[in-house]
Amino acid sequence: MADEERISTAPDGANGAQPAQRPDLFARQRADLAHLRGIGRYRTLSPKSGADFSSNDYLGLAASDELNRIASGIVASGVPVGSGGSRLLRGNCPEHIALERFAAEFFASESALFLSSGFAANSALFATLPQTGDMIVCDELIHASIHDGLRVTRAEHCVVAHNDADAFEDVARAWRRDHPDGRIWIGVESVYSMDGDSAPLADLAAIADRYDAILVIDEAHATGVLGPMGRGLSADLARRDNVISVHTCGKALGCEGALVCAPAVVTEFLVNRARGFIFSTAPSPFIAQLVHETLLFVGRSDYLRAELAANVRLAAQLLEPLGALGGGHIVPLIVGEDRQTMAIAGALQDAGLDVRGIRPPTVPPGTGRLRISITRNVDRTGIARLAELLAELLP
Ligand SMILES: Cc1ncc(COP(=O)(O)O)c(C=O)c1O
Structure with a gap:
């Protein structure tokens, strides 16, 4: 490489030297890492093998031939790799719109919204939809992404014993008595990521009906695998006006991203209020098309x-x-x-x-x-x- 092509990373005129007296700027992080090592919870990234x-x-x-073939066809058709902007500006591509239209049909919901990951979808849902004066009740084993939403929500929130429909109902009944107008949000996973068991969805849907609540079902580990055509365990609850399902695309579908399937007002609200959606580059249109064609393939296979x-x-x-x-x-x-x-x-x-x-x-x-x-x-x-x-x- 010619000298003039080399990129210097040294600070201007400093030759990379640090001031002599600088304290250890990352001392607390180093101490925390040492603590994690000490208690056997230190994590490292290791290659797949x-x-x-x-x-x-x-x-x-x-890593299948089927998805590679689908991806090659999409590349050959000239679909752009990058979206170039947020969905509300220049990044809204025909591939996003077509995917969302198809996903709403496939999962039998009034509307669908594609986000860059399941984590982004869950945290946006729980941070954005419940309002001051609402109550969120989640299973105690709910995913970290929902906990992140709970950290910033303006609603009250609590967790209840794992898969205990009666515990959900107890909270809903007690809270509804004192709050005739607030909305109750119930958060569960259809298949729990670390336990592999399933939420009692029919019972929870009945509770949602009784207390005018909204049931949010994270289908991360069911989409593609369970339900008719791999539509997940919420397929039985399709078209209800009080059910929202989140279908991640990076697990059984082998792609990435997530589809929030919900009544139209919900996706409209997320487009207008979810900060992670508004202030973020739209997912790749290539990936949107890949998810679209993969859903078609998985549905019929x-x-x-x-x-x-x-x-x-x-x-x-x-x-x-x-x-x-x-x-x-x-x-x-x-x-x-x-x-x-x-x-x-x-x-x-x-x-x-x-x-x-x-x-x-x-x-x-x-x-x-x-x-x-x-x-x-x-x-x-x-x-x-x-x-x-x-x-x-x-x-
Ligand atoms: C239950 C559950 N929900 C959401 C997510 C996040 O989905 P994503 O990997 O698409 O960010 C995960 C990921 O592990 C998960 O297990």
């Missing part, structure tokens, strides 16, 4: 769900006798203590099986676990090998 027992790529699409279901059945048969819970495509195996959890996960990784240990604060203290994810990326032999190794490694 080994058989996939940890991704959310349940249908095995993320029941064989993907059938093949996954066969793996899930085998995993249940082999892993439940070892103490695994769930019976679905997310299989938690509670170990308890953090270091022991990570040691077992490490031994499985050394043996070529990518199983990850999950520790607090992602899960409650004392419930460190192996979160075994069952996908189409593994076969019967891989699942049998996992069961064999676990039988040796578990205390």
Whole structure:
């Protein structure tokens, strides 16, 4: 490279030297990292390797020939890669509009809005929609993205015992008595990300009806996998005026982004009030088109769900006798203590099986676990090998 093409990163005229007396500017961050190491909760980024027992790529699409073919076709058709601006300015592309129209039809909602991630969608929903004088009741195991929305909401909020419909009703009944006009918002996941079990959606919808509440269902781990055509577990509640569903596109769909499916007033309100939507570059139109075509493909490809279901059945048969819970495509195996959890996960990784240990604060203290994810990326032999190794490694 010619000298004049080299890019200097040294501050002008300083040759990179720092003032002699500067204190350690990051002392508190270093101390916190040391604390995390001390309590066995330090995290590092490691490259992917080994058989996939940890991704959310349940249908095995993320690196598939099918999605590569769809993506190549989109590139060849000249769809732009970047949106160039926020949706409210120059970034609103025909691909976003077409995807949202299709998603509303596919998920049978009055409208849909595409956001850059499930995290952005959940935090925007809970930060923006509930108003002063409202009450939000969430399951205690709700995802961090919803907690982020709760941090800034102007509404009152509380969490209740996991999957306990009566606990939701108790809060709704008591609160409604003193607040005849406020709105109640109920927040749940259709399939819980770290436990793999499902919310009692029919009971919660009935509670929502009784107390004029709105039920918000995060379908992150069900979209593509469960429900007719992979429409998720909220498919049974489609077209209700008191249900909002969030379908993330980076898990079983193998893409990225999220679709909020809701009555039209809700998406209209988000477009006008959700700061993360308004003040952010629109998602790539290429990705919007990819999500659109992938949804079409996943909807008509029941064989993907059938093949996954066969793996899930085998995993249940082999892993439940070892103490695994769930019976679905997310299989938690509670170990308890953090270091022991990570040691077992490490031994499985050394043996070529990518199983990850999950520790607090992602899960409650004392419930460190192996979160075994069952996908189409593994076969019967891989699942049998996992069961064999676990039988040796578990205390
Ligand atoms: C239940 C749940 N909701 C939302 C999200 C966030 O979705 P995304 O990965 O698209 O940001 C996740 C991600 O792990 C999740 O598990």
